[in-house]
Amino acid sequence: MTGTGLTAADTVQAMNPDCLFCRIVAGEIPATVVYSDDGALAFTDLNPQAPTHVLVVPRRHFVDIGDLATDPEAGSALLAGIRGTVASLGLSAYRTVFNTGAAAGQSVFHVHAHVLAGRRFEWPPG
Ligand code: 5GP
Ligand code: ZN
Numbered sequence: 538m539t540g541t542g543l544t545a546a547d548t549v550q551a552m553n554p555d556c557l558f559c560r561i562v563a564g565e566i567p568a569t570v571v572y573s574d575d576g577a578l579a580f581t582d583l584n585p586q587a588p589t590h591v592l593v594v595p596r597r598h599f600v601d602i603g604d605l606a607t608d609p610e611a612g613s614a615l616l617a618g619i620r621g622t623v624a625s626l627g628l629s630a631y632r633t634v635f636n637t638g639a640a641a642g643q644s645v646f647h648v649h650a651h652v653l654a655g656r657r658f659e660w661p662p663g
Contacts (some may be wrong), residue, residue, distance in 0.1 A: 553598045558647035562596050572625045576611070577618020579652070588655030589626060593618045599648045601637045619650050628654045634662075 553559045560566045561580060568580035571591055582590040595615045599605040605612050623631055631654040636642040 553647070556598055556647045557645055558592075558594045558649060559598050562594065572618065572622040574618060574621055576614025577621070579618060579622040582651070586651075587632075587653040587658075589628065589631070589653065591622060591626070591652045593622050593650040593652060594647060600646050601643065601648050602635050603637070605648045615648070615650065619652065622652060626654075628652070630654065632658050 552563060557566065561568045562578050570578060570580045572579035572593070575596075577593055577595055579591050579593040582592050593615065595605065595611050595618070597608075597611055599608070599611065605615065619633060631652050634651040634653065635648070636644075636651075
């Protein structure tokens with residue numbers, strides 16, 4: 538057989554069935570999708586912290602930004618997904634947050650950028 542050399546097992550491995558955001562990407566759990574492309578998906582946060590609060594995730598499973606950095610192509614895809622999301626929402630000013638590790642507030646271990654907009658943001662962040 539010609540092709541990528543990927544087997545069915547590799548395909549399954551890329552999707553973690555225990556991961557909430559993999560299940561949203563797979564369409565198994567509903568979400569309000571605001572942007573979608575080949576590498577990334579963006580959907581509204583269930584518990585918004587600003588008038589606009591969107592989560593942008595790579596379609597493939599990576600635990601956090603350290604894990605994502607092992608695959609530059611996937612990292613670029615997530616950045617492109619953030620750009621596409623803010624363009625489609627017409628945002629010119631927004632805050633992006635990557636919580637990394639439980640102690641820093643990460644609760645879903647599939648890397649995601651929070652994109653927040655529509656209110657004033659303080660610096661330093663809380
Ligand atoms: P973290 O705490 O990992 O940085 O961010 C996880 C985010 O996912 C939280 O802001 C939380 O509100 C959101 N979230 C948790 N469960 C769901 C869900 O089932 N659907 C959506 N759309 N967002 C969720
Ligand atoms: Zn996942």
